[in-house]
Amino acid sequence: MRFEVTQVLDEIERHLTTESALAQAVVDLGHVAWYGALDGGRPVSLLRAGLLIDALSRHLGEDAVMIYAVASRELLTDADLTSKERMVLGRWSGDGMIEVVPIMADRVAEVGDITGLPVVTIDGFPGLEQRYPWLRGVPERVLHLVPGEGGARIIGGQPMPAEGRGPLLSQVWHCVRRDCPLFGDRRGHNQAVPRMRSGVPVCPRHDEPLTSTGAKAPSLAMVLIVDGTVRERFVVRAGRPVVLGRAPDDATGIVIGGFLEPHVAQMISRNHVRLELLEDGLHAADLSTNGTVVYRNSGPYGSAEQVHLRGGASCVLGPSDTVELHTGVLLARADHIPTGSYGSQGSVMGDAPTMSFRPFA
Numbered sequence: 001m002r003f004e005v006t007q008v009l010d011e012i013e014r015h016l017t018t019e020s021a022l023a024q025a026v027v028d029l030g031h032v033a034w035y036g037a038l039d040g041g042r043p044v045s046l047l048r049a050g051l052l053i054d055a056l057s058r059h060l061g062e063d064a065v066m067i068y069a070v071a072s073r074e075l076l077t078d079a080d081l082t083s084k085e086r087m088v089l090g091r092w093s094g095d096g097m098i099e100v101v102p103i104m105a106d107r108v109a110e111v112g113d114i115t116g117l118p119v120v121t122i123d124g125f126p127g128l129e130q131r132y133p134w135l136r137g138v139p140e141r142v143l144h145l146v147p148g149e150g151g152a153r154i155i156g157g158q159p160m161p162a163e164g165r166g167p168l169l170s171q172v173w174h175c176v177r178r179d180c181p182l183f184g185d186r187r188g189h190n191q192a193v194p195r196m197r198s199g200v201p202v203c204p205r206h207d208e209p210l211t212s213t214g215a216k217a218p219s220l221a222m223v224l225i226v227d228g229t230v231r232e233r234f235v236v237r238a239g240r241p242v243v244l245g246r247a248p249d250d251a252t253g254i255v256i257g258g259f260l261e262p263h264v265a266q267m268i269s270r271n272h273v274r275l276e277l278l279e280d281g282l283h284a285a286d287l288s289t290n291g292t293v294v295y296r297n298s299g300p301y302g303s304a305e306q307v308h309l310r311g312g313a314s315c316v317l318g319p320s321d322t323v324e325l326h327t328g329v330l331l332a333r334a335d336h337i338p339t340g341s342y343g344s345q346g347s348v349m350g351d352a353p354t355m356s357f358r359p360f361a
Contacts, residue, residue, distance in 0.1 A: 009088050011348035015053045016097040018192040020115040021221045021235050023068035027120040028108050030075035037147050044078050046085040050348045051151035059154035062230045072104040096181035101204045111193045118159040173210040175203040221334035231259045238277045245272035267326045284323050285314035293324040
């Protein structure tokens with residue numbers, strides 16, 4: 001049982017981000033953890049975040065959903081948390097996987113307002129509609145979490161791609177606390193969303209003014225698709241090429257071998273393709289033994305013009321182009337996922353979710 005709970009929490013962790021370019025929704029983690037109606041279990045359970053992720057996955061039709069989770073310090077100090085949950089929350093907080101704030105107030109709605117991301121709600125954000133009119137006027141950006149089949153379901157429209165507020169999200173911000181997990185020295189260009197106090201950007205964790213250290217490098221959010229299922233989301237930034245392959249040598253590379261059947265994985269090189277964002281666009285360069293195919297997409301997958309890359313050859317990708325490493329293994333822009341891609345309806349809760357909800361020490 002202890003092993004199964006650890007597996008579930010590890011799976012939940014894979015879906016957490018404070019990078020707005022990767023996130024697909026913003027949520028108050030405490031509201032979800034305290035929402036006993038989802039499973040009828042303990043007063044607080046961190047595992048309920050897994051029910052949310054599964055529900056969002058079904059709603060969006062994608063397995064690799066990423067959530068921007070905000071937690072109040074009240075959640076981290078809840079006496080009903082198990083020791084395991086407190087340890088995991090501490091790690092998520094310290095590593096910047098979740099945003100921890102002294103008081104929640106309107107923070108979830110604020111992040112949604114700044115980033116353009118949809119928000120997940122249980123109570124509908126009462127009292128905030130005047131400050132954030134889109135909470136009432138743009139229903140596809142307000143996703144309601146309710147009990148349902150599988151523990152939870154999402155009610156709401158299909159969110160559109162986010163369009164964030166440029167001045168805030170286009171700058172690299174720095175907190176006076178150098179070890180800050182949201183805006184400290186470790187974060188670089190991969191940063192959380194500033195909080196606004198009287199028109200001044202502040203660190204949501206420490207409530208200290210942030211200092212801009214310059215423009216953020218341009219970036220593009222990408223997806224890895226295996227057999228029609230979106231398996232991974234990642235960001236390519238100018239000046240920071242990303243290598244994808246079976247098991248890239250670079251620690252910052254994207255490992256895709258674990259998503260593939262053994263016979264398919266052997267057809268993918270350890271370092272198969274490099275994506276690099278330059279002034280003239282996103283470049284794909286072949287690093288492989290078997291080659292890489294770029295589909296110039298002007299129609300359904302399979303009917304597009306094909307560009308074969310071998311021996312280090314590269315080309316500039318258009319917004320709708322896809323890169324094929326092997327049959328069924330594709331790379332695409334997150335805002336131009338090929339028609340026909342879907343979720344496999346996998347679950348982060350594992351094979352025995354009812355056991356996962358029993359108390360553990």
